[in-house]
Amino acid sequence: MDAKIGFRRFWVFWGIYSALIFVLIGVYFFSLNGGLKIVLLAIASALFCRYVVCELIVLFYKKPHPYQRLNFQPPTSWLFSFSDSRKDAFPSEHAAFFASMVPIIWYLSPLLGLLGVLVLLMIGLARIRLGYHDYYDILAGWMVGLFTGFLTLYVSVGFW
Secondary structure, eight states, rough: OOHHHHHHHHHIIIIHHHHHHHHHHHHHHHHHTTTHHHHHHHHHHHHHHHIHHHHHOOOOOOOOOOOTTTTTTOEEEEEEOOSSSSSSSSSOOOHHHHTTHHHHHHHHHHHHHHHHHHHHHEEEEEEEETTTOHHHHHHHHHHHHHHHHHHHHHHHHOOO
16 A cells, blocks of 8 residues: 555544544443443534534634645545535534533543543544644634533533
8 A cells, every 4th residue: 555545544534434433432332331321412412512503603703624725635535524615614523523522421431531532632633634624723623522511511410
């Protein structure tokens, strides 16, 4: 395999598919331990963060993706990442989506939560490396996601 193709596939995996694999592992792990409700709470938090909070921000602040600004075609996926003409780079919806699940997962299993933080960091680096986001898009996505995750915990289980 060509080194460039291998390098690209590495970042595509971390930027696009690692979150799905992590969520599937979490669903399996928590369903064995009677924590399926917390998994559903994490997924609900992530969906709310991505499709309500992030969309409200994009409604008022439109920022092009680096691939739009620099006019190149990033690696795409038919399922999760595709290039489009929407100017919705800020905040990173992928980073926010996954970041909103991490506090909830950490609440139930600190070890799995730590693994979630590592996956979250790799997703952010990959999204930057692939040309989907600038670093501040990722940081804003993490902040929005973590806030949503902690707020979900506070409202649902009285965390804090």
